[in-house]
Amino acid sequence: MLFMARTTGSHAGITGPRVRQAALRLFAQKGYAAVSMRAIAAEVGVQAGALYNYTPDKESLLFDLMRVHLEELLAQADFGAEADPLTRLRQFVEFHIRFHADRPDEVFIAYMELRNLSPENFAQIEALRRRYEDRLETILRDGAKQGVFAIEDTKIMTLAIIAMLTGVNTWFRSGGRLSLDQVVAQYWDMVRRAVGAE
């Protein structure tokens, strides 16, 4: 029993993920404040009370969605410090666009629903986001130091690039006029020029 997995009496293993998935979809579609716990429960097919087997409260549902999203972002955003800055910047641009295009709902929530977090949770999410921004800024600083980039202020450049890249999510639709490959190529052109490379 001590080493036995918790298989006893539950489709909790099924309901739990379904709750998070329903919350993600509804939060992204209607906004956190406009989605009731009863609406989430209805989407899952249970009563509202059952949700509290999987989350202590509504805000934790939102917070966990954001936290997991940003932790995945950080886990995958690894651009080895051995490569040259231009290569690492290209990797960053491609990674950012593809990662975000794959998760439109998570991205939307993580940017739009920050107001609904408690100050403590807000600080945690902001810290994760800051760590991601630092990955890019490190690349830019390395490139500037080596004379590969011509950048006046790496902090501004960092925020400008991320804003530009994240903006793709507001209009890109798979199956539209442009393939994601084309989008990546064009944004890489713009970023490369903006940092003054070549």
Added chain:
Amino acid sequence: MLFMARTTGSHAGITGPRVRQAALRLFAQKGYAAVSMRAIAAEVGVQAGALYNYTPDKESLLFDLMRVHLEELLAQADFGAEADPLTRLRQFVEFHIRFHADRPDEVFIAYMELRNLSPENFAQIEALRRRYEDRLETILRDGAKQGVFAIEDTKIMTLAIIAMLTGVNTWFRSGGRLSLDQVVAQYWDMVRRAVGAE
């Protein structure tokens, strides 16, 4: 009585703007769905019922704030077609940053609360925004045609530039490390490079 309590009768000319101002502030701070009509009324200093002398319903309050904001944006965003594209692009960048920095609440609402509009109102706001984007795209197309800019896809470049410039609002604070003049100068550098000018 040393302090006159708020009285009734003939304050419409004052109350109306105060309602819109309170709604703007609260919507930007807490989000549309999280702000009650009673909260807006409390900010103004009246009862909730009085608000309905100034708006038919809550959504119209939001819609009018967005509409007026975008109409002002369009009214001021006039870059004469006689100047050369590079000058007009510089004017656009400077105008966009300054106009948006002056109205953080309006900008925030107009980007974040679109979900809370009815389909008809949403379409109207989107049309206004599209007209603004077209002002920039016209500049980019003119410049590309004259060979002043090297742009593969003007539509993408338009959206990328606007996303980059609007991103300033997420971090710029008056009295911070950088003056608005410096911000304008740096973003102009980035945009000029991105479009391949010079």
Added chain:
DNA sequence: ATGATTAATGAACACCCGTTCAAAAGCAAT
């Protein structure tokens, strides 16, 4: 089959929502 454990129900709690409207209160002109 029994007992233990877990998950889900459904009702209840206290409170908040947007909106309406008759009544009251203020103002300006007579």
Added chain:
DNA sequence: ATTGCTTTTGAACGGGTGTTCATTAATCAT
């Protein structure tokens, strides 16, 4: 002081909110 008009009140409407919890149902180990 009275009349006509505008503005606000305050209560009410029907319904929705997040959350709790005793009860019931479902599952698994023995």
